[in-house]
Amino acid sequence: MRAYHYTEVPAEKAEEGAKDTTVRWVISQRQGAPNFAMRVFEVGPGGHTPQHEHPWEHEIFVLAGRGRVKAGETEQDLTEGCVVYVAPGERHQFLAGAEGMRMICCVPHPKDE
Amino acid sequence: MRAYHYTEVPAEKAEEGAKDTTVRWVISQRQGAPNFAMRVFEVGPGGHTPQHEHPWEHEIFVLAGRGRVKAGETEQDLTEGCVVYVAPGERHQFLAGAEGMRMICCVPHPKDE
Numbered sequence: 001m002r003a004y005h006y007t008e009v010p011a012e013k014a015e016e017g018a019k020d021t022t023v024r025w026v027i028s029q030r031q032g033a034p035n036f037a038m039r040v041f042e043v044g045p046g047g048h049t050p051q052h053e054h055p056w057e058h059e060i061f062v063l064a065g066r067g068r069v070k071a072g073e074t075e076q077d078l079t080e081g082c083v084v085y086v087a088p089g090e091r092h093q094f095l096a097g098a099e100g101m102r103m104i105c106c107v108p109h110p111k112d113e
Numbered sequence: 114m115r116a117y118h119y120t121e122v123p124a125e126k127a128e129e130g131a132k133d134t135t136v137r138w139v140i141s142q143r144q145g146a147p148n149f150a151m152r153v154f155e156v157g158p159g160g161h162t163p164q165h166e167h168p169w170e171h172e173i174f175v176l177a178g179r180g181r182v183k184a185g186e187t188e189q190d191l192t193e194g195c196v197v198y199v200a201p202g203e204r205h206q207f208l209a210g211a212e213g214m215r216m217i218c219c220v221p222h223p224k225d226e
Contacts, residue, residue: 001184001203001205002197003182004195006194007195026174027196031198035221036149036221040174057146059151059219061119061150061151063176069114069131072114078116082117083116083139084114084115087114087143104174104217108147
């Protein structure tokens, strides 16, 4: 068992296409997790994640702040306590409102590792 | 994509051995999630989850409140923002403090389904 505060894990700049967004890989293969990873994203005021798609799912929980998710033709407001499921292959983007947004995003490990 | 507040998912009584604990399966095979599920547990003041072990991991994030995790010979205090990784096969129990504790707990889908 390992327990620690999420802020003990360093925040890294999120991937290309993101604006004012950091990611902390709070549980990953480094801790020995066999199947999936837990990350914490912090999107600054007016920031966003990349608009992209990939062959794996996202399981998301909004921890703080407000924003929107765009997926396909759909947009939906998000606030603390919202859950989002993005299916494999769905184009998606998360956009923070004026106060920013913090969220958990879990993803399966890459299948070829 | 599906987005909703976690409280829209019904709270069910947690499994035998738990005290004052409910679980919401906020993302599961029902939404088509292919690999793992996200649950939200609410442990009432002085309540606890069962002390048990199983051949799958837990990936946990404490959303609110305070408590403790016991695993093997180790105990650790938990507060909002704490992350806990419980490895497959580790005996573990979560205990809430006087104000209760709310936490996310992600688990892989059963391997035989």
